[in-house]
Amino acid sequence: MISQSIEILVFSVFAGFLGSLLGLGGGIIITPSLTLILGIDIKYAIGASIISVIATSSGSAIAYLRDKITNIRVGMFLEIATTIGALTGAFISGLINPKYLYVIFGLLLLYSAVNMCRKRKQELPREFTPHPLANKLKMNGTYYDKAHSKEISYNVTGIYGGFGMMYVAGVISGLLGIGSGIFKVMAMDTFMKLPMKVSSATSNFMMGVTAAASAGVYFTRGNIDPKIAAPVALGVLIGATIGTKVMQQLKSVTLRMIFIPVLLYVSIQMIVKGVNI
Amino acid sequence: MSDIGNDRSGKINDTEIFISKALRLGVIISAVVIGFGFILLLATGNSGYPSGTFPTSLSQVINGIASFKSYAIIAAGLLLLILTPVFRVGISIITFIKEKDSLYTIITIIVFSILIISFLLGKGE
Numbered sequence: 001m002i003s004q005s006i007e008i009l010v011f012s013v014f015a016g017f018l019g020s021l022l023g024l025g026g027g028i029i030i031t032p033s034l035t036l037i038l039g040i041d042i043k044y045a046i047g048a049s050i051i052s053v054i055a056t057s058s059g060s061a062i063a064y065l066r067d068k069i070t071n072i073r074v075g076m077f078l079e080i081a082t083t084i085g086a087l088t089g090a091f092i093s094g095l096i097n098p099k100y101l102y103v104i105f106g107l108l109l110l111y112s113a114v115n116m117c118r119k120r121k122q123e124l125p126r127e128f129t130p131h132p133l134a135n136k137l138k139m140n141g142t143y144y145d146k147a148h149s150k151e152i153s154y155n156v157t158g159i160y161g162g163f164g165m166m167y168v169a170g171v172i173s174g175l176l177g178i179g180s181g182i183f184k185v186m187a188m189d190t191f192m193k194l195p196m197k198v199s200s201a202t203s204n205f206m207m208g209v210t211a212a213a214s215a216g217v218y219f220t221r222g223n224i225d226p227k228i229a230a231p232v233a234l235g236v237l238i239g240a241t242i243g244t245k246v247m248q249q250l251k252s253v254t255l256r257m258i259f260i261p262v263l264l265y266v267s268i269q270m271i272v273k274g275v276n277i
Numbered sequence: 278m279s280d281i282g283n284d285r286s287g288k289i290n291d292t293e294i295f296i297s298k299a300l301r302l303g304v305i306i307s308a309v310v311i312g313f314g315f316i317l318l319l320a321t322g323n324s325g326y327p328s329g330t331f332p333t334s335l336s337q338v339i340n341g342i343a344s345f346k347s348y349a350i351i352a353a354g355l356l357l358l359i360l361t362p363v364f365r366v367g368i369s370i371i372t373f374i375k376e377k378d379s380l381y382t383i384i385t386i387i388v389f390s391i392l393i394i395s396f397l398l399g400k401g402e
Contacts, residue, residue: 137380
């Protein structure tokens, strides 16, 4: 039992680290590590990954808020969409076979990898006029980029597209027990044109709330096994604390390049697993 | 990109620091509780529950803590961790009210309400 706990802890530190770097929940690492490598039932892996998402979110938000990378107005506004979506997803998840969860999860990751690949060379968002609603909602902002040693100002656009995408992100989170940070980062990066680091930090900030909205359901349903969830929570918190320090020093291009291979590898494994059940 | 960014008030910086500190407190408390329960589990090898079962409701967790069961203590810490984002949203409402930002006060209250509804629905299942 102790050796399994240590293994879970190690995977979780890595999940928290990567999750806080990229604005993802870490479920992306936790779910396949627990199911594919440690042979833990997907039922408990999903519960553990919900815990991982919340730990990554709260753990990394401490630093990203303090250093003002997170755009809390964008985050709060979009949380309306993600919480309603999460609730929708949690209630339809009991109706779907785990086999399909693997395949859906795998295909989602694959799609995100392709999407990230297309944008791999873009360091900072280009100039554009902000959406009128972004002005009204006071969303445009600035942050200090440690990799460039300068203050970076940015505008926000694509509010409606971003909002819609966030609802989908919430549904996926509730359905699969992942933070679907990919979709949150995508909504802010692609639709709303926020800088990569702001998207990542704001996604991290938001996904805890999305996950908390469905965590109650998972808890009462018996998906959260203490002996698995405890090392996950502790490991992820450690990893996220380290990740927030590293992320600010990295260039956005580097962040994307770290992510693409991981995403491809995990997505293919999950699809294979789903097909073989 | 010259004078954009002026839209955000100076006060929001304090808001961010305040929320950050509140979150740090919540995270530390939950980590200590989870860590304590986990060490207890590893040291005693006793979860306090029959094999393959664990507490899945608040009342079970509270009863388990009363009899010092390691699984119940871990579960309590996990519930505290699950509550940190909710707590964070609650704190945000207060800070937006202080800032006299009625639009974001309303937005945050909506989010908070949905969260509470989702918890109640989860409990009732």
